[in-house]
Amino acid sequence: MSQEENAQDAVSQEELPVDWPEDIEYLRRPKISPAVPAVALKLLNTPTAATASFTRFSADALRFPNPDVRIVPLNDPQHPANGQFGLAANKHFYPGNFILPYIGVLHTNNAKDTDPDSEYDISVDRDLDLAQDAAKSGNEARFINDYRGIADRPNAEFRDIWVQTGERKWERWIGIFVVTPGKSAMRKNGITPGEEILVSYGKGFWKGKKEEWVPPPKKYT
Numbered sequence: 418m419s420q421e422e423n424a425q426d427a428v429s430q431e432e433l434p435v436d437w438p439e440d441i442e443y444l445r446r447p448k449i450s451p452a453v454p455a456v457a458l459k460l461l462n463t464p465t466a467a468t469a470s471f472t473r474f475s476a477d478a479l480r481f482p483n484p485d486v487r488i489v490p491l492n493d494p495q496h497p498a499n500g501q502f503g504l505a506a507n508k509h510f511y512p513g514n515f516i517l518p519y520i521g522v523l524h525t526n527n528a529k530d531t532d533p534d535s536e537y538d539i540s541v542d543r544d545l546d547l548a549q550d551a552a553k554s555g556n557e558a559r560f561i562n563d564y565r566g567i568a569d570r571p572n573a574e575f576r577d578i579w580v581q582t583g584e585r586k587w588e589r590w591i592g593i594f595v596v597t598p599g600k601s602a603m604r605k606n607g608i609t610p611g612e613e614i615l616v617s618y619g620k621g622f623w624k625g626k627k628e629e630w631v632p633p634p635k636k637y638t
């Protein structure tokens with residue numbers, strides 16, 4: 418999408434997912450920061466030999482809100498993100514299944530275009546220096562927690578995807594997929610209904626955070 422298309426198709430209150438926080442804007446497609454150079458956006462959205470094989474989806478096939486997942490207020494003192502939200506499966510997802518896209522604001526990594534306190538920011542393309550932040554606007558994927566302290570291993574992972582948004586228009590987004598079974602076949606069950614969807618944020622995310630553990634800030638009351 419272009420910067421001009423940022424004018425979102427407004428989402429009415431009835432269309433919001435259950436438990437969606439009122440101070441967060443719900444997005445159906447990434448918003449583009451005005452600081453993203455048009456040339457970087459064009460390069461991002463042009464398939465290359467390295468990126469052409471990413472799984473492709475039609476934007477029309479993506480559902481907002483997504484009925485296959487639900488936002489869960491966490492109120493188990495044993496859960497490390499107790500007092501916050503998580504995201505759970507509403508159906509059985511099998512290994513390799515696509516779950517939903519991760520949607521936020523596509524931005525540059527320039528200091529003025531980046532929120533240093535965001536805990537919802539993920540890299541989109543290191544060479545183009547672009548990332549996507551869902552701190553203030555996004556979709557259900559922003560509620561996916563890291564597996565550490567909750568499960569032995571992640572049951573889902575981030576993967577690049579192509580989304581067709583026009584007859585000849587493709588955009589590079591990020592998707593969340595169920596992990597595929599490893600050599601030990603430990604992940605063969607996929608994600609069962611009611612199970613929390615958990616990814617790995619990577620060790621870098623937690624570096625420095627766990628030295629002095631403090632409970633995560635409450636996101637709901």
Ligand SMILES: C[S@@+](CC[C@H](N)C(=O)[O-])C[C@H]1O[C@@H](n2cnc3c(N)ncnc32)[C@H](O)[C@@H]1O
Binds near residue numbers: 497536566636
């Ligand atoms: C992308 S958000 C995940 C959604 C968040 N729980 C919410 O309610 O908005 C990342 C934040 O969730 C919390 N979190 C995620 N995974 C966690 C974990 N395994 N242990 C403790 N806190 C976690 C941390 O506060 C982290 O900064």
